[in-house]
Amino acid sequence: MDKIDRQIITATQAGLPLTPQPYQTIADQLGISAEIVMQRLSSMQKQKIIRRIGVVPNHYRLGYNFNGMTVWNIADEHIDKMGKKVGQLDFVSHCYHRPRHEPEWHYNLFAMVHSKTETGVKQQISAIAELLGDYNLGHNVLYSTRILKKTGLRIDSKNV
Template sequence: MLDDIDRKIIQATQAGLPLTPQPYQAVAEQLGLSADEVMQRLSAMQQSAIIRRIGAVPNHYKLGYRYNGMTVWNIADEIIDEIGQQVGQLEFVSHCYHRPRHLPEWPYNLFAMVHGKSQQEVDSQIQQIKDLLGDKNLGSDVLYSTRILKKTGFRSGGPSTAQNDS
């Protein structure tokens, strides 16, 4: 269960950690805690699945990556884990995950997001995935980004309210 301190830590960090050399120390000072306590509590919340992960969320557009494609693949279910690991380890794949098919309209079960600074770079990356998959690729498509969407996760509005902005 969350106590008041855990809620305060979530509220203080949900928009991102401070961009300082010691972000946990900055959060701790803001809340009147030690950095060790902040880190221990975040770790405990992660272990108990209250929070899913702590990670960087880069803004690809600000980094010059203006071309994005969600590649979708039809892979035999019995090898999806093995293939997903291989695709997910490619340096240009930022997200890779298994999703259920929705037949007959949607036969794809492996999703992999690629980013590039040009359309040609993205096309080359997609071809590399095709080459890796070979005859294990039973079909594919690409959904290209056409606009930037707000990227946020769960947001707590306070001790008694919550909203999801994702």
């Protein structure tokens, strides 16, 4: 990452311009050519500095009022295989392997699920349990009962 990359990051951190030629708009701001902006963005995408160019939806605003953090205890030797399978489910938005904290916390697979109804979220949890089968050594679901802080994302302040 060099100075131009960092300038592009700063210019797009709040979002991509909503103009017909957004990369040209960024280029004009930085005094470089649109070709360079596009080249750099592609290359940062290849290097995984950029996950993707896309949207971050607000689940609550989309009507997904039941958002559960499901946590599962999976034997370490099977976690990658099972984690990939759980991550492929349509209703799972984030899926991670995280460390256990024995003896109080033995869950190492985290999957966020989202539904518009309580029944829906329960069905999703059953679907994950079924998919994991005997690999599931125990699970739990943690619902958020209060947002204590939410910053970092530009638009969020409007939603609090």
